[in-house]
Structures are given as structure tokens and as C-alpha cells.
Amino acid sequence: MMTRETKPSLLITEWLMSWLSNQPALRKAQNVSIWTQPPFDLAGIPPHMYMEAGFPGNTRREKDITLQMVPSVAEVYTLWHRGRWLQASRIVDTNTVYTGHAEQILSLRMMTWNRKMLRSLIQEAREAHDIASDNVINVYVFETGRHMYSMPWRRLATRPKRPIQSIILDHGIQKLILEDAKDFLQSKAWYTERGIPFRRGYLLHGVPGSGKTSLIHSIAGELDLNVYLISLSRAGMDDTMLTESIAGLPEQCIALMEDIDVAFHHGVTRDSDSSDSSSSLNSSSPDSQSQTPGAHKDTGNKQTKTIESRVSLSGLLNALDGIGAQEGRILFATTNRYSALDPALCRPGRMDLHVEFHNASRGQAEELFRRFFRPTSGKETSTADSDQVNGDDLDLGASSSEEECETMTDFQPKYYLAKESGMDVSKEPPPAYVGVTHRQRAPHLSPEQLDELAARFAVSIPERKFSMAALQGYLMTYKVRPVQAVENIACWVAKELSNKKQDVIS
Numbered sequence: 001m002m003t004r005e006t007k008p009s010l011l012i013t014e015w016l017m018s019w020l021s022n023q024p025a026l027r028k029a030q031n032v033s034i035w036t037q038p039p040f041d042l043a044g045i046p047p048h049m050y051m052e053a054g055f056p057g058n059t060r061r062e063k064d065i066t067l068q069m070v071p072s073v074a075e076v077y078t079l080w081h082r083g084r085w086l087q088a089s090r091i092v093d094t095n096t097v098y099t100g101h102a103e104q105i106l107s108l109r110m111m112t113w114n115r116k117m118l119r120s121l122i123q124e125a126r127e128a129h130d131i132a133s134d135n136v137i138n139v140y141v142f143e144t145g146r147h148m149y150s151m152p153w154r155r156l157a158t159r160p161k162r163p164i165q166s167i168i169l170d171h172g173i174q175k176l177i178l179e180d181a182k183d184f185l186q187s188k189a190w191y192t193e194r195g196i197p198f199r200r201g202y203l204l205h206g207v208p209g210s211g212k213t214s215l216i217h218s219i220a221g222e223l224d225l226n227v228y229l230i231s232l233s234r235a236g237m238d239d240t241m242l243t244e245s246i247a248g249l250p251e252q253c254i255a256l257m258e259d260i261d262v263a264f265h266h267g268v269t270r271d272s273d274s275s276d277s278s279s280s281l282n283s284s285s286p287d288s289q290s291q292t293p294g295a296h297k298d299t300g301n302k303q304t305k306t307i308e309s310r311v312s313l314s315g316l317l318n319a320l321d322g323i324g325a326q327e328g329r330i331l332f333a334t335t336n337r338y339s340a341l342d343p344a345l346c347r348p349g350r351m352d353l354h355v356e357f358h359n360a361s362r363g364q365a366e367e368l369f370r371r372f373f374r375p376t377s378g379k380e381t382s383t384a385d386s387d388q389v390n391g392d393d394l395d396l397g398a399s400s401s402e403e404e405c406e407t408m409t410d411f412q413p414k415y416y417l418a419k420e421s422g423m424d425v426s427k428e429p430p431p432a433y434v435g436v437t438h439r440q441r442a443p444h445l446s447p448e449q450l451d452e453l454a455a456r457f458a459v460s461i462p463e464r465k466f467s468m469a470a471l472q473g474y475l476m477t478y479k480v481r482p483v484q485a486v487e488n489i490a491c492w493v494a495k496e497l498s499n500k501k502q503d504v505i506s
């Protein structure tokens with residue numbers, strides 16, 4: 001008989017737990033535990049730490065299964081695997097000296113003389129786990145205050161991969177960045193031979209809601225890398241914590257620093273309204289975004305708020321390319337204030353590729369519309385959805401009215417803001433809710449109909465005035481009414497532009 005015990009610090013444990021949870025014996029068992037996240041405390045341990053010597057394959061990333069039936073503690077489960085008797089149990093190790101917390105051990109017993117049996121079981125578990133987790137990326141945050149023997153990165157979320165084609169950018173941008181990153185990942189030897197640090201930085205800058213963050217997550221999915229969030233403006237962040245977080249990155253990963261300008265301008269950041277990127281026409285014109293770093297011009301009429309951040313520029317530079325900086329990592333940084341960045345931060349070697357994101361062009365708006373109302377593939381499409389509409393049927397519902405044209409920003413926030421600040425508000429309170437309730441059914445448009453509507457939609461969109469997020473927000477309110485979306489767009493545009501003008505005047 002062979003006994004195998006795995007500790008939670010091994011990714012193998014997760015594979016095995018995942019595998020076990022799919023075994024009929026566990027499914028039928030009366031007593032099981034349900035996990036909605038990886039078993040044990042794997043979430044805090046970066047994947048590269050789990051590498052087990054001699055195990056076939058590359059274990060650089062870890063993925064999770066959302067719901068698992070795993071063995072209850074102290075319960076013993078018996079099952080048959082490929083004609084072999086197998087016993088599984090989970091034990092709690094109360095010795096907390098090294099880890100600071102009780103660990104759990106998965107114990108597997110197998111009736112065999114052949115050690116390869118265990119190895120092939122682990123391999124099978126790993127393959128099943130990989131298949132189950134192929135469509136997600138993990139997002140990690142740096143966690144202070146974890147026990148000294150725990151890993152400092154904690155998994156924050158698991159996200160489905162986003163197809164890169166769903167990010168609509170000016171021609172070739174996605175390809176440029178993706179190909180560059182792929183090429184980089186395959187060039188370790190090139191860097192080593194030349195004594196150049198093996199890391200690469202991308203700086204994505206431009207107006208809010210133009211797809212910077214979405215593109216990064218999408219690229220992470222394409223490259224099969226996890227994302228490690230480094231927030232320079234988070235409470236308590238200082239040079240030491242920054243250095244520690246960067247030093248603790250795994251070898252191949254995407255490190256993401258959003259709003260990198262925030263740290264060095266004593267809290268100058270976007271106002272909270274504009275952080276809701278889908279809500280409004282954003283203020284920065286394309287021109288204002290095309291300044292060179294270091295020019296220190298302001299990019300718009302954004303309000304400012306103070307954030308306590310004690311990261312210094314030299315601290316950031318040191319963290320990025322000091323000896324602690326992790327080799328093989330890809331850094332993505334984003335900013336809406338390119339001009340506010342110090343040239344030292346932007347130089348090649350730290351930020352190798354700078355890419356500007358603009359407000360939507362007509363072409364982008366057209367493609368957004370097309371993608372938005374394209375019939376859903378897969379099981380979400382019900383038979384009712386697939387009813388074709390043609391000719392007059394396309395004129396669904398009422399045509400545009402002033403009410404249809406109202407935007408969310410016309411409603412609650414302004415009313416409550418005025419009320420909170422003691423101003424005399426209208427006697428008529430706003431409705432209990434605004435927005436459009438979620439419905440799934442949209443008419444099934446033929447490709448020709450879709451193209452025609454998309455073209456009509458795009459004609460009404462002024463070049464580079466609205467963010468893609470704002471247009472997406474608009475379309476969301478017409479989720480199942482493509483024709484009305486087209487009919488009302490001119491009215492919405494006029495209204496938004498006039499709101500914008502008023503904001504500037506006041």
C-alpha cells in the first residue's frame with residue numbers, strides 16, 4: 001500500500017481535490033464539504049511557489065474551480081480508480097508554528113506496488129483541472145499583515161477570459177501589443193545573452209473608458225498569465241511595500257498598475273464621477289492626450305481628491321528596475337494623465353511601448369453596435385430570440401421621444417447631491433429606480449440589417465467625442481431595442497453635448 005499526503009502549499013492538492021470532487025464516490029457520499037473556492041489557503045500563494053520537483057509539465061499558473069464537493073475533515077472515503085482501491089481523507093494539522101494557521105492535509109492511500117500509479121493519478125487530476133480552468137484568469141492583490149510564512153499575494157478574483165476581438169480599437173492596436181508581448185515571453189535567451197533585464201513595460205494612456213483595462217485583461221487571457229494588481233494609491237502603500245510586492249511577483253505574470261500618475265501628484269486623481277466610465281461624455285479631447293510625458297499640462301476639468309500615498313518616484317523607479325524587480329514580468333501601467341508622468345518613469349526599459357487610447361471613432365462606434373446586437377451564440381439564444389425580423393418589423397415599438405432620450409445622469413445623482421448639500425430640490429422626488437431592467441430577448445437581426453443599423457448609428461456619433469464606455473452605456477439602455485437605439489442616438493448625443501457644455505460653464 002502507498003500513502004500520499006499533500007500539504008496545501010502544493011498545487012497538486014488542488015488538482016487532487018478537484019479530481020476527487022468529480023468522483024462518483026464523493027458525489028454519492030452523505031458527508032461532504034462544499035467549497036466555493038480552491039481548497040485550503042491556496043489563494044494566498046502564487047502559482048510559481050507550488051512547483052513540485054520532477055513533476056511533468058509547467059505549473060506556472062493556478063486556476064480555480066468554483067464549486068467543489070471535497071472530503072469532509074476526518075471522514076474516510078473509499079473509491080476505485082482504474083481497478084485500484086483508493087482511500088482519501090482530509091486531516092487538519094494543528095501545528096501552527098511555521099504557518100501561523102492550521103493547515104490541512106489530503107491523505108491518499110492506494111493499493112499498489114507500482115509508484116507510477118500515483119504519478120499517473122496526479123497527472124490525470126492535473127489535466128482535468130487544467131481543462132476546467134482554461135477559460136479564466138486570476139487576479140491577485142498584495143496583502144500586508146499576512147503571516148511571515150504566508151505568501152503576500154492573495155487571489156482577489158477569477159475572471160472569465162475576454163476575447164480580444166471584443167475590444168474595439170483603432171486598427172492594429174490589439175495585435176501590436178499582443179504580438180509584442182508574445183515575442184517578449186519567448187525571448188529570455190536573447191535578453192540573457194545581452195545582459196539586459198528580462199522584463200517589459202507597456203504604458204497605456206488616454207481618456208477614461210477607452211478600453212485600457214479591458215485590453216490588459218484580455219491580453220492576460222491570451223497569454224495565459226495571471227494579473228497582479230499593484231495599487232500605488234492604496235492606503236499604507238509606501239516605497240517598502242511597493243518593493244516587497246514587486247519582489248514577490250512570480251516569474252511570468254502581468255503586473256498591473258492602474259492610474260500610475262496618482263502616486264506622485266499628491267493625490268491628484270480623477271473624480272469619482274468619471275471613474276464610472278460608462279456614465280458620461282469624458283472631458284479630455286484627443287488633443288489634450290497627445291502631450292509628451294513631463295510636459296505637466298492638465299488634461300481636463302476633472303475635480304481632484306486627495307489620496308494618502310507615500311510612494312516616491314525614486315521608490316517606484318527602484319522597485320521597477322532594482323535588484324528585487326522580478327525577471328520575466330510584464331508590467332502594464334495605465335494613466336489618464338500621460339503628460340503628468342515623469343520622463344524617467346516613461347523611458348524604455350521601464351515603459352517600452354506607449355500606446356494612446358482615444359475616444360471612439362465612428363468606425364469603433366459602428367463595430368461596437370454590431371457586436372452589441374449580434375445574435376448571441378450558444379445556449380442563451382432561445383427560440384423566441386431567433387425569430388427573424390424583416391422589413392417593417394424592424395420598426396419595433398415607439399419611435400424616439402424626449403423621455404426615451406433621458407440619460408441616467410439626468411436623474412438621481414444630481415437630485416441627491418443637491419439634497420445632501422442642503423439645496424432646495426424639486427418637490428417631485430425622482431422615481432424609485434431608474435435604468436432598464438434586464439431582459440434577454442432581442443430581435444434576431446440578419447447580418448444586412450445589423451450592418452445597416454450599425455452604419456446609421458455611427459453616422460450620428462461625432463468623431464472622438466464619446467468614450468467607448470459611454471457608448472456602451474447608452475446601448476445597454478437599449479439592450480433589446482436596436483432600432484430605437486438608432487432612432488434615439490442623435491437626441492442622446494445632442495443632450496450629452498449640451499450637458500457637457502453646461503458643466504464647463506458652471
Ligand SMILES: Nc1ncnc2c1ncn2[C@@H]1O[C@H](COP(=O)(O)OP(=O)(O)OP(=O)(O)O)[C@@H](O)[C@H]1O
Nearest residue numbers: 166167168169208209210211212213214277468469
Ligand atoms: N475599445 C473598447 N472596446 C470595447 N469595449 C470597450 C472599449 N473601451 C471601453 N469599453 C467598455 O467600457 C468599459 C470600461 O472600459 P475600461 O475600464 O477598459 O476603460 P479604461 O480605458 O481602462 O478606463 P479608465 O481609464 O477609466 O480605467 C468596459 O465595460 C469595456 O467593455
